Each structure stands twice: as structure tokens, then as C-alpha cells.
Amino acid sequence: MKRIIIIGAGASGVYLSVLLKKKLNEKVSVIVLEQNSSSLKKLLATGNGRCNLSNKNMSIDYYQSDNQEIVQEIIDSFDMKDAMADLGLLCQYQSNLLYPRSEQALSVKRVLMSEAERLGVLFLYEQEVYRITREHCYQVYTQKQSFSADYVVFAMGSEAGKLSGVNQSRYDLLKKLGLDVIPSYPSLVQMKTQPVLKQLKGVRVKGTFSLLENGYPIHVEKGELLFTDYGVSGIAIMQLSAFCQPHHQYEISIDFFDDIDERKFNEFIELRMNKEYNHFYDGLINSKISSYLETLDLHSSQDIVQVLKDMRFKVIGLRSYETAQVMKGGLSLHEVDHCLEMKKYPHMYAIGEILNVTGMCGGYNLHFAFSSANTVANAIKGDFYDKDS
Numbered sequence: 033m034k035r036i037i038i039i040g041a042g043a044s045g046v047y048l049s050v051l052l053k054k055k056l057n058e059k060v061s062v063i064v065l066e067q068n069s070s071s072l073k074k075l076l077a078t079g080n081g082r083c084n085l086s087n088k089n090m091s092i093d094y095y096q097s098d099n100q101e102i103v104q105e106i107i108d109s110f111d112m113k114d115a116m117a118d119l120g121l122l123c124q125y126q127s128n129l130l131y132p133r134s135e136q137a138l139s140v141k142r143v144l145m146s147e148a149e150r151l152g153v154l155f156l157y158e159q160e161v162y163r164i165t166r167e168h169c170y171q172v173y174t175q176k177q178s179f180s181a182d183y184v185v186f187a188m189g190s191e192a193g194k195l196s197g198v199n200q201s202r203y204d205l206l207k208k209l210g211l212d213v214i215p216s217y218p219s220l221v222q223m224k225t226q227p228v229l230k231q232l233k234g235v236r237v238k239g240t241f242s243l244l245e246n247g248y249p250i251h252v253e254k255g256e257l258l259f260t261d262y263g264v265s266g267i268a269i270m271q272l273s274a275f276c277q278p279h280h281q282y283e284i285s286i287d288f289f290d291d292i293d294e295r296k297f298n299e300f301i302e303l304r305m306n307k308e309y310n311h312f313y314d315g316l317i318n319s320k321i322s323s324y325l326e327t328l329d330l331h332s333s334q335d336i337v338q339v340l341k342d343m344r345f346k347v348i349g350l351r352s353y354e355t356a357q358v359m360k361g362g363l364s365l366h367e368v369d370h371c372l373e374m375k376k377y378p379h380m381y382a383i384g385e386i387l388n389v390t391g392m393c394g395g396y397n398l399h400f401a402f403s404s405a406n407t408v409a410n411a412i413k414g415d416f417y418d419k420d421s
């Protein structure tokens with residue numbers, strides 16, 4: 033019987049443990065070492081507790097990494113809806129987004145954990161792995177114990193959302209093995225702006241939002257924005273944050289009237305200016321934004337159109353990992369082959385967010401976590417069949 037140690041009981045680690053026992057049963061013992069006192073903490077928070085598992089519109093364009101070819105192979109080879117149905121979890125698409133039918137992340141956790149426990153996966157909690165050595169097999173060290181293993185899988189996720197522990201050990205562990213780790217920073221996260229329009233706190237607006245660098249748009253998102261007391265939030269902003277790099281200067285441009293072209297909108301504003309409303313912007317836009325616009329004292333139709341179709345904010349920073357959905361960076365894909373096995377270490381793999389792979393909002397990150405686990409389960413199973421033959 034071969035011993036497999038998975039480090040991390042997040043989505044990728046737990047799903048891998050299930051697949052390995054399903055595919056290899058008595059041929060393997062599977063131990064999951066988790067630093068927290070329970071499994072799948074982050075999964076429970078996903079999709080506002082509803083767990084957006086995947087997206088109908090699956091494409092490599094929604095991912096960033098340092099080897100897109102590997103990522104594409106992995107995401108394309110996996111169907112989340114079928115995979116969950118195999119576990120007994122029924123899912124359905126709401127528009128493009130895949131959710132469990134229960135609309136509860138808790139049901140995903142329960143299905144995964146009961147399957148893992150039924151198959152005999154051993155979960156050991158409060159076991160933070162800090163070191164791994166290799167002689168005839170791998171030796172995995174936590175503060176409490178050490179474990180021998182024939183296979184080791186890194187499934188340590190990231191510190192995003194503060195739900196998977198805020199440790200350095202996940203990255204140090206890899207660095208001590210001489211593996212290339214790209215420094216991590218928050219992504220899919222809110223933005224701090226200048227000015228901060230605190231009077232608009234809580235106002236949600238629909239429109240088109242552009243991230244500008246040196247005045248030019250580098251990414252555009254249609255959707256919803258939320259004004260906050262530090263800057264801006266909302267899905268469109270989270271998506272734009274995925275295109276921000278540390279130490280670069282950005283602006284956000286808001287087009288509140290993206291459905292009307294500038295010339296027509298200008299004509300409309302000119303007509304409206306002839307009517308002498310008491311509060312010019314009322315009826316056009318949210319009343320809090322209207323009150324703010326009145327303080328700007330704009331006189332020409334061009335100035336008004338400019339502000340309503342291109343309101344600018346300087347981005348003075350992203351919020352921290354604590355409120356981010358994912359972290360960019362992690363283990364470089366140059367360290368792994370197409371099966372996610374380390375080129376330097378046989379029988380050592382990495383899956384999920386510990387890898388330098390970041391998906392956009394919309395189920396892409398869980399899709400990668402599960403599909404990468406599927407890739408590794410198939411690779412390990414392949415080892416056994418090769419040996420048997």
C-alpha cells in the first residue's frame with residue numbers, strides 16, 4: 033500500500049482525497065494534513081455562501097498564469113456538473129454560473145466530507161506542515177509529528193480571505209525545496225480611491241467601468257459598482273483588480289450611461305438644460321450621486337456629459353488579502369509538468385490556488401481547484417497501472 037499525504041483540506045485537497053480513494057481504493061492510504069481545526073473553511077464562504085462552482089463560459093481567457101497551455105489542458109478536461117453529480121451533488125446553471133441546487137456551500141462540504149470519510153481518508157487537523165525532506169521516501173514534518181509518504185501533494189491554497197490561515201509556511205515549504213515561488217499579492221479585491229466619496233457609501237450603480245493606465249484602458253468591465261467609505265467595490269471592480277500590478281498607477285473611469293452614445297447624450301442633456309429643473313440630475317441618476325454632482329457646479333453640456341460618461345478616480349491601492357478572493361502568485365508552473373508533478377521531485381504534485389494560477393470571478397477558481405485535483409488523481413492512478421502492467 034502506497035502512502036499519499038495531501039497538505040491542505042481545502043476544496044482541491046479534499047476532492048483529490050476522494051478521487052484517489054475512489055480510483056485506487058486499497059492500493060493507497062490517504063492522509064490529509066490540515067493546519068486549521070476543520071476542513072473547507074474557505075469553501076463555505078464562496079459565492080456568498082452559495083458556492084459558485086464553475087462557469088458555462090469556460091475559457092483560458094478567464095485565467096492568468098505563467099503557463100496558459102497547462103491551465104487550458106486542465107480546465108478543458110473537466111466537467112464540474114458531471115463530477116459533482118458523481119458525488120451525489122446536483123448542480124444547476126443560473127445564467128452562466130454553476131451552483132449546487134441547494135444554493136448552499138454547506139451541502140458541497142457535506143457531500144465531499146462524507147464521501148471522503150466513507151472511503152477511509154484520514155483527516156488530521158491542527159497539523160501545520162513546515163518541512164519536507166526526501167531520502168528513500170518523503171518525510172513530512174508538522175510541529176506535532178512526522179509522516180513518511182510515497183506521494184506528497186501541495187494543496188495549501190492562499191491566505192486570501194483569511195480563511196485558510198495566514199501563514200508563511202505554505203510558501204516557505206516550497207522555497208526550502210528550491211522551488212520557484214512568485215511573490216503573492218491580492219486579486220479579485222476592492223480598490224481604495226482618491227477621492228473617496230463617503231457620501232455615496234452604499235450606492236450601487238450599473239454601467240461600464242474601465243481600468244486606465246497612463247490614460248488608456250487596459251481592461252473594461254460592464255456590471256455593477258458599489259461605493260464604499262474607502263473607495264469602490266462590486267463584481268466589476270473585483271474583476272478589474274485582476275489586471276492591477278504592484279507599483280503601477282491606475283485610474284478607474286465610470287460610464288454611467290454606457291447604453292447612450294456621447295453625441296446623442298449631449299443632445300439629450302442640452303434639451304434638459306433648457307427645462308430649468310430645480311435639481312438638474314434628479315431623475316437621471318441615484319439621488320445621492322445627483323446631490324454630489326450638484327456640488328461640482330458644471331455649466332456646459334459637454335462638462336456634464338464628460339462627468340456622467342467618464343467619471344475618474346485615482347486608484348491609490350488595492351485592499352489587503354483579508355478581503356481578497358484570491359492571491360496572485362504562488363508556485364510557478366515552470367516547476368511542474370502537464371500532470372502537475374514537480375520536475376525536480378518525482379511523486380510530488382501541486383493543485384489549486386497554491387499554484388500561480390488566478391481565475392476571474394464567476395466560478396473559475398473553484399473550477400481550477402477541482403480540475404487540477406482531477407488531473408493529479410489521474411496521473412497518480414496512471415502510475416499504478418504502469419507498474420501493474
Ligand SMILES: Cc1cc2nc3c(=O)[nH]c(=O)nc-3n(C[C@H](O)[C@H](O)[C@H](O)COP(=O)(O)OP(=O)(O)OC[C@H]3O[C@@H](n4cnc5c(N)ncnc54)[C@H](O)[C@@H]3O)c2cc1C
Nearest residue numbers: 040042043044067078079161189193196384385395397398
Ligand atoms: C470570500 C471568498 C469567496 C470566494 N468565492 C468563490 C466563488 O464563488 N467561486 C470560485 O470559483 N472561487 C471563489 N473563491 C476562491 C476559491 O474559494 C479558492 O480559489 C479555492 O477555494 C482554492 O481552493 P484550494 O484548495 O486551492 O485552497 P484553500 O481553499 O485555500 O485551502 C487550502 C488549505 O490548506 C491549508 N494549509 C495551508 N498551509 C498549510 C500548511 N502549511 N499545513 C497544513 N495545512 C495548510 C489551509 O488551512 C486550507 O485549509 C472565493 C474566495 C473567497 C476568499
